[in-house]
Structure formats: C-alpha cells, structure tokens
Amino acid sequence: MPIADWFSRKPKYAELKPVKKEIPEGLWTRCPKCLEILYNKELERNLKVCPKCGYHFKLGAWERISQLTDEDSFQELDGHLESVDALSFGGDIYLEKLRNDKEKTGINEAIVTGICKIENYSCLLGVFDFGFIGGSMGSVVGEKVTRLFEYGSKEIVPVVIVSTSGGARMYEGMLSLMQMAKTNGALNRYRKNGGVFISVLADPATAGVLASFASQGDVIIVEPGALIGFAGPRVIEQTIKQKLPEGFQRSNFVFQHGMVDIIVERNELKSVLGRIIKIWNLRQLR
Amino acid sequence: MELETTSLTAWEKVQLARHPQRPLTLDYIENLFEDFIELHGDKLYGDDLALIGGIGVFEGKGVVIIGHNKGKNIKENIARNFGMPHPEGYRKALRLMQLAERWHLPVISFVDTPGAYPGIGAEERGQAEAIGRNILEAFNIRTSILVVVIGEGGSGGALGIGVGDKVIMLENAIYSVISPEGCAAIIWKDSKEAEKAAEMLKLTAQDLIKFNIIDEIIPEPPGGAHTDILKTMSLVKDAIERNLEIICNKDIDTLLEERYQKIRKIGVFEENLVPKAGVEPARSPSST
Numbered sequence: 001m002p003i004a005d006w007f008s009r010k011p012k013y014a015e016l017k018p019v020k021k022e023i024p025e026g027l028w029t030r031c032p033k034c035l036e037i038l039y040n041k042e043l044e045r046n047l048k049v050c051p052k053c054g055y056h057f058k059l060g061a062w063e064r065i066s067q068l069t070d071e072d073s074f075q076e077l078d079g080h081l082e083s084v085d086a087l088s089f090g091g092d093i094y095l096e097k098l099r100n101d102k103e104k105t106g107i108n109e110a111i112v113t114g115i116c117k118i119e120n121y122s123c124l125l126g127v128f129d130f131g132f133i134g135g136s137m138g139s140v141v142g143e144k145v146t147r148l149f150e151y152g153s154k155e156i157v158p159v160v161i162v163s164t165s166g167g168a169r170m171y172e173g174m175l176s177l178m179q180m181a182k183t184n185g186a187l188n189r190y191r192k193n194g195g196v197f198i199s200v201l202a203d204p205a206t207a208g209v210l211a212s213f214a215s216q217g218d219v220i221i222v223e224p225g226a227l228i229g230f231a232g233p234r235v236i237e238q239t240i241k242q243k244l245p246e247g248f249q250r251s252n253f254v255f256q257h258g259m260v261d262i263i264v265e266r267n268e269l270k271s272v273l274g275r276i277i278k279i280w281n282l283r284q285l286r
Numbered sequence: 287m288e289l290e291t292t293s294l295t296a297w298e299k300v301q302l303a304r305h306p307q308r309p310l311t312l313d314y315i316e317n318l319f320e321d322f323i324e325l326h327g328d329k330l331y332g333d334d335l336a337l338i339g340g341i342g343v344f345e346g347k348g349v350v351i352i353g354h355n356k357g358k359n360i361k362e363n364i365a366r367n368f369g370m371p372h373p374e375g376y377r378k379a380l381r382l383m384q385l386a387e388r389w390h391l392p393v394i395s396f397v398d399t400p401g402a403y404p405g406i407g408a409e410e411r412g413q414a415e416a417i418g419r420n421i422l423e424a425f426n427i428r429t430s431i432l433v434v435v436i437g438e439g440g441s442g443g444a445l446g447i448g449v450g451d452k453v454i455m456l457e458n459a460i461y462s463v464i465s466p467e468g469c470a471a472i473i474w475k476d477s478k479e480a481e482k483a484a485e486m487l488k489l490t491a492q493d494l495i496k497f498n499i500i501d502e503i504i505p506e507p508p509g510g511a512h513t514d515i516l517k518t519m520s521l522v523k524d525a526i527e528r529n530l531e532i533i534c535n536k537d538i539d540t541l542l543e544e545r546y547q548k549i550r551k552i553g554v555f556e557e558n559l560v561p562k563a564g565v566e567p568a569r570s571p572s573s574t
Contacts, residue, residue: 086554090486139553177463178552184422210414211442230413231404
C-alpha cells in the first residue's frame with residue numbers, strides 16, 4: 001500500500017465526533033425578560049412561566065393542550081387537513097416554508113383542534129402554534145376553526161380557542177383574508193344556535209386573527225404581558241415615525257382600554273376556563 | 287378596445303388602482319346618486335373622514351352608501367387620512383348598515399383603502415375589534431349588500447366593509463391580504479421588490495374571480511378608470527343596477543343563507559382521509 005494512502009484512508013470504524021457540550025443549552029433557559037438563568041425542568045413544572053419575574057414563554061400547541069385539558073381527554077379533529085400552494089406563491093417559497101415548519105413544530109398546521117374535557121367539562125378546543133408560520137391563518141386554519149364552531153352547534157358544546165398569531169397567511173393571498181369572514185360567519189351561526197365562545201389570547205395575538213373571531217369572544221381572556229393589537233408595533237412606528245410608549249399593546253394596555261375581560265396567569269387558566277364553562281352549564285333554558 | 291388593459295401586469299394595475307386621478311367614492315356618489323345626504327359620526331367617539339356614508343337615491347330607489355374615501359390632493363388626503371379608517375369609521379359603517387336594515391334599503395359599499403390605519407389612537411380604541419365586529423355583523427344585516435371594489439382593497443381594512451351578497455370589482459382595482467410593499471419587506475427585507483410581490487399575491491380582479499372571491503369584473507375605459515370618468519361612471523352604474531336587481535329580489539332568509547354559504551366555501555386545501563403511506567399499507571380496490 002502506497003504510503004500516501006495512509007493519509008487519505010478512511011477510518012475503519014465509525015469516527016467518534018467530539019460531543020458538543022449541549023448540556024447547558026438543553027438544561028437551562030435564559031429568561032428574555034429578567035435574564036435569569038432558569039433550570040428547564042423547573043420552568044416546565046412552572047408551565048413555562050419564569051419563576052423569578054412571571055414572564056410567560058410561548059407554548060407549542062401540544063404543550064398548551066396538555067396544560068389545559070384533563071388527562072387523556074383530548075381527541076384531535078381534522079388533523080388530516082393539509083395546506084396546498086394554491087397561488088403557486090413565488091416558486092416554492094410557501095411549500096418550503098410549510099415543509100420547514102412542519103418539521104420544526106411536529107404539527108402539520110398552525111392550529112390543532114379537538115374535543116376534550118377541561119375540569120371535567122366537555123368542550124371543543126383550538127390551539128394556535130406561533131412556531132408554525134407565525135400562527136398564521138390560511139385556508140386550513142380557517143376551515144378548522146369554522147368546523148369547530150359547526151361541531152359546537154350540533155349539541156351546543158362550548159368552544160375555547162387559544163390564539164397566538166401574526167394574522168392572515170400572506171402566502172395564500174386573498175384566500176387567507178377571506179378566512180376572517182368565514183370563521184366569523186361560522187361563529188355568528190354558532191352563537192345564534194346558543195353557543196358560547198371563550199377566546200384566550202396569548203403572546204402575540206394580532207392582525208387578521210384578532211380582527212376576526214379572536215376579538216369576538218363571549219369572554220376574552222388574555223395572558224399577562226402578551227402583545228395584542230391590529231397592527232404590529234413596527235408598522236405603527238414606521239407609520240407615525242415615533243417610538244411607541246413602554247407597554248403599548250401589551251395585556252395591561254388592552255385591559256385598561258376595555259378590549260379584554262380578564263388577565264389570567266397561566267397557572268390559573270385551566271381553572272378559570274373550568275369555572276366559566278361550569279357557570280354556563282348552570283344556565284336555565286326557558 | 288376594452289381588452290387593452292387586461293394585458294397589464296399586476297404591478298401596473300397596482301399603479302392604476304392607486305392613480306391620483308382615479309375616481310373616488312365621492313365621485314361615484316356625485317355622479318350616480320341623487321339627493322345624497324352624508325350622515326356623520328359613529329355616535330360613540332367621533333367622525334371618520336376616511337370612511338364616509340349616507341343615504342341617497344339610485345335610479346329611483348332609496349339606498350344607503352358607505353365607502354372609504356381618499357383625498358384628491360395632499361391637503362384633502364391629510365384630512366381624510368389617505369383613506370385609512372380608524373375604528374370610528376368602521377363603527378359608523380356598521381351603524382349605517384343597521385340603519386339600512388331598519389329602513390329596508392340596500393347597502394352599496396365602495397372599497398378603496400390602503401388599509402385600516404396603524405396608529406396609537408386606532409389601537410387604543412380597538413381597531414381589530416371594530417373590524418372583527420363589522421365582519422361578523424355583516425352576516426346578520428337583513429338587507430341586501432353590494433360591495434364594489436373601485437380602487438385599492440387593502441386587507442382587513444377593506445374587508446371591514448367588504449362582506450356582502452355580491453362583490454364586484456373594477457378591472458384595474460386590486461384586493462390583497464397585504465400590500466405588495468409589505469409582502470416584499472417580509473420576503474426579501476426590501477420593499478423595492480414590490481413589483482415581484484404584486485405578481486405573487488394574485489391581487490388582480492382577473493385572479494380573484496378564479497378563486498370565487500369576487501363575482502364580476504366591471505370593465506374600465508382603455509387606459510384606466512381615470513381616463514374617461516363619464517364612461518367609467520356609466521359602466522359602474524350598469525353593474526350596480528344589474529346586481530342590485532338580483533340581490534334585492536331575493537327573499538331575505540335566502541339572501542342571508544347564500545351570503546354565508548358563498549364565503550363558507552372559500553379556501554383551498556387537501557383533505558387526506560387516507561392514512562399516509564408507511565402508516566398502513568395502501569390497498570387497491572381490487573385487493574379488498
């Protein structure tokens with residue numbers, strides 16, 4: 001064997017790549033608000049709320065579902081609905097985005113819907129995932145929300161939707177914008193049939209989702225510190241050419257301006273939802 | 287001759303839709319309606335000059351008119367906030383739609399806005415709530431609603447007065463979920479790529495009729511609506527007359543059912559009820 005080969009020869013056994021020291025990253029998280037280093041297990045036990053300053057981290061759809069629903073009670077509905085690139089948006093810009101975010105989040109659309117129990121009360125639940133194209137509403141999200149209101153109309157089951165969304169999905173153009181009308185039309189029918197809709201807003205809930213069903217709940221609950229508004233703060237700053245005041249569009253701001261019913265901390269959310277549904281269940285039909 | 291403008295690119299149509307001489311809601315009001323009386327204020331907070339409304343007579347019939355209105359020049363545009371409404375504009379529009387219902391008059395809604403205004407006061411007074419409420423309540427208005435997109439249909443700000451029984455649109459008007467500039471800023475971090483974005487957003491009347499988002503395209507004079515105002519007026523008048531005739535002759539319950547069902551159907555997706563390959567072996571019909 002020529003000596004040169006000694007140097008180019010592939011190792012016979014699998015190479016042991018130096019193990020990256022990922023331990024700090026996987027075990028600890030820095031709170032973006034108070035900058036405290038938090039032990040992940042503790043953070044998780046605390047429902048992803050910073051134990052030091054109360055900052056509410058964003059939740060994935062399934063994390064939220066497991067926090068809110070009674071054990072093993074959640075059954076997904078319409079999980080088989082898949083987005084298509086109806087506009088052939090700029091080559092494969094949209095398709096690639098869909099592929100990436102499916103992989104990143106492990107879900108196939110920006111909302112997971114289903115039927116479940118909350119504090120022993122049956123209800124229909126929809127949970128947005130901001131990690132999936134900014135929780136944006138395209139045809140599939142609009143259809144799933146619409147169907148949720150339709151299912152709720154049959155036997156009048158309360159509908160709870162946790163919204164965290166950047167608005168209508170640009171990549172589906174006007175088809176997305178019209179989902180605002182579709183979901184609101186469905187909500188309107190559901191309500192006329194006697195339905196009750198509890199809208200929970202989590203950070204951030206803006207634009208097309210807020211300007212349709214999410215702002216029209218019978219009861220509107222918001223998590224502390226969430227950004228709630230029609231236009232994004234950057235767009236407003238560029239338009240008015242000035243800096244926005246501290247706390248603008250945050251939960252306290254929208255609460256003070258009368259846009260939401262209650263600010264509820266995450267560890268109270270399940271029990272507050274349970275109480276609302278309980279009271280509604282105590283109605284006397286005449 | 288009228289086909290001339292249809293060969294325009296999306297970006298050229300954006301320019302025409304925003305053309306400073308393009309006829310505005312007030313021009314249509316002046317030319318097509320008699321005895322117009324503008325009604326002001328949302329009776330809650332203020333009056334919005336960017337979204338106007340009132341009562342008038344169209345071809346001998348009473349109507350309620352609402353519409354975004356830009357200005358003809360800088361001074362007027364500042365007063366009218368470039369046709370970008372605040373929540374009070376949407377609340378005034380809803381008030382007028384409810385008045386139309388009580389008076390048994392049809393509503394004609396003219397859409398022409400870059401979008402709802404993104405500002406501090408607008409947020410403080412619930413821009414999202416106002417638009418959301420209008421969209422929802424439009425399904426309950428027990429009278430005919432005809433929507434005419436005459437210029438720019440800017441996203442939620444347009445949809446806030448855009449739900450109706452028929453949506454008709456001028457040949458060179460645009461209707462989009464986001465402005466081409468905004469879209470370009472998101473995709474390429476550069477609003478100068480707006481021309482490319484305009485093409486991608488499928489915002490022309492010709493695109494939207496394919497998706498059943500609009501019902502009819504109103505032709506414009508060659509060169510655009512502003513090149514021959516009188517011709518534009520007569521084309522729009524014909525379209526309004528024809529469509530009002532259809533929607534005003536329907537029984538109200540049928541009308542409301544159809545208003546909802548038309549929008550209920552909008553959306554394109556795949557409903558794959560068959561388990562994906564790998565989860566369960568695929569079976570051909572012959573093997574079962």
